[in-house]
Amino acid sequence: MTALGEAVRQEFLLEDGFATANHGAYGATPRPVLAAQDEWRTRMERQPSRFFNGTILPALRAAADRLGEYLGARGQDIGFVGNATEGANGVLRSQHFEPGDEILVLAHVYGAVRNTVRHVCSISGARMVEVPVTFPRPDDGELLAALSGAITPRTKLAVLDHITSSSALLLPIGEMIAACHAQGVPVLVDGAHAPGQVALDLTALDADWYVGNCHKWLFAPKGCGFLWARADRQAGIHPAVISHGYGQGFTAEFDWTGTRDPSAWLATPAALDFHARLGGPALMARNVALAASAGAALAARWGTETGAGNRAAGSMAMVRLPKGEASQAAALRGALLEAGTDVPIIPHNGQLWLRLSAQAYNEPADFERMGALIEQELAK
Ligand SMILES: Cc1ncc(COP(=O)(O)O)c(C=O)c1O
Structure with a gap:
């Protein structure tokens, strides 16, 4: 196995002498991945029109295909987003909720996602319902029972963390999804921390939607997240920003949300290569x-x-x-x-x-x- 620890520290820009133990917050992008991102930026700036009118879409789809291979998913079911929060916003704000509808979240839901649920509740009259999480050392059986017990005929959606932010708990996400589906409740998984930290097979997991970050544990540049949507759950899901792709299908909508620097997304294959090189x-x-x-x-x-x-x-x-x-x-x-x-x-x-x-x-x-x-x- 490749030597790790101090032996690979020079691959990162981390300041000498700083004992960082906080990769989970913002990641740290290695030099080869930043170099790949720079190459994309150079291509973009050498001939902007050629890049945005021709190069970008096939390049994005190739990057999504490569990411899909890694995630156990089809590239055509993946849209790039700036980060997991943006992906969760897309799913939550695309849905129609009625007064009295209920949206389940875990007590340890990430603050920004909690705010997004609060926002959609405030404009629709829906209600956020919190499922308690015991900490430390939660019992999976107890958690699953609490989740199932919180579902009512008014539950329209469950937002479940794969790995919680404030408590670093790896949750039994497959069983949690199955428990919600057993009662007809669709599931948005917040997997911000999961890619690169634990093995993933999104097809087998069978959530309705899964958002994740590549800029945390997969070594991609900042601003690289994704939304995976099951094929039958793509209709009606829009990115947080509506642009030219509106109404033209899932990938068309996510591939173009206005002029922006897509180099972080396009560097995903380099990030996957780096992750593989390190083991x-x-x-x-x-x-x-x-x-x-x-x-x-x-x-x-x-x-x-x-x-x-x-x-x-x-x-x-x-x-x-x-x-x-x-x-x-x-x-x-x-x-x-x-x-x-x-x-x-x-x-x-x-x-x-x-x-x-x-x-x-x-x-x-x-x-x-x-x-x-x-x-x-x-x-x-
Ligand atoms: C569970 C969870 N969800 C969402 C996020 C948000 O990630 P981002 O800021 O990249 O959108 C985080 C960030 O730490 C997180 O831990």
Whole structure:
């Protein structure tokens, strides 16, 4: 297997001496992928009309086909979007809700997606219904029962996270989709964190819609997300921005949402190549193992606990801090950034947790250093 950790850090632009453990937030794009993006930009700027009138559409479709191969999906069922939030907006704002309709979300839904649901509720009179999530160490059976129990004849849509943002939980998404479908409820999966963190087969998963980011764990440049829509769920789904493709079919609508720089999308094949070069499935397994061992080591050092316990997890881990309360989260995070480490500090039930991310360039020493910096800050 390719040497990872410090051995590949020079492939990224990350500042020397910074112990980053926050890949999950915005990703970090490697140099070869940025170079591929630059090449696309150069092609675009050398002859803009030739690029936008001729080159772009087949190039986008080729990139979607390649991404589809990776995701277990057909390229024709994939539209590129700027990010997962934009994809979720497309699905949510394309639907017609009536007063009294219900939209299910998990209690750990990502804030921006929660706001989008709130918005469609505010303009339609629909109601957002929250399914509770136990944290730490939720029980899958309990979660599935809570989800099924929250469905009523008024439930029109469920928005389910594949990997939660604020708690890094890898949820049993296949079973959750099946539980909703069993009661006739369509599902939009928010998979912002999943591509590149866990293996995906979108066709087998059989959600109605799945949004994901390539700019987090797949190494694509910022602004590279996708919306996958099952073939029978594409009609009536529009991007958040309506443009020339309106009414001409799913890919036509998503492929053109006005003049914009599509180089992040077109660099997707380079990102997939880079991910594969670093090991592909082996890289993902290594990151999962590193996140789990780093999380367990910190929890043991502090006499606390991890968020996942023995649950299956991705390449992020939650660890409870030995002290501190919710009101201190922002100040502590700021102090840690100053001290040379980047890691989100997230309150849950009045206690502070950190969310660590393990990516190719990380190694155990990063998390030890981060732990020591946290201890120093907490001792102040
Ligand atoms: C679960 C989840 N959904 C959506 C998003 C939004 O991603 P983006 O800002 O790329 O739209 C995130 C970002 O961290 C996330 O964790």
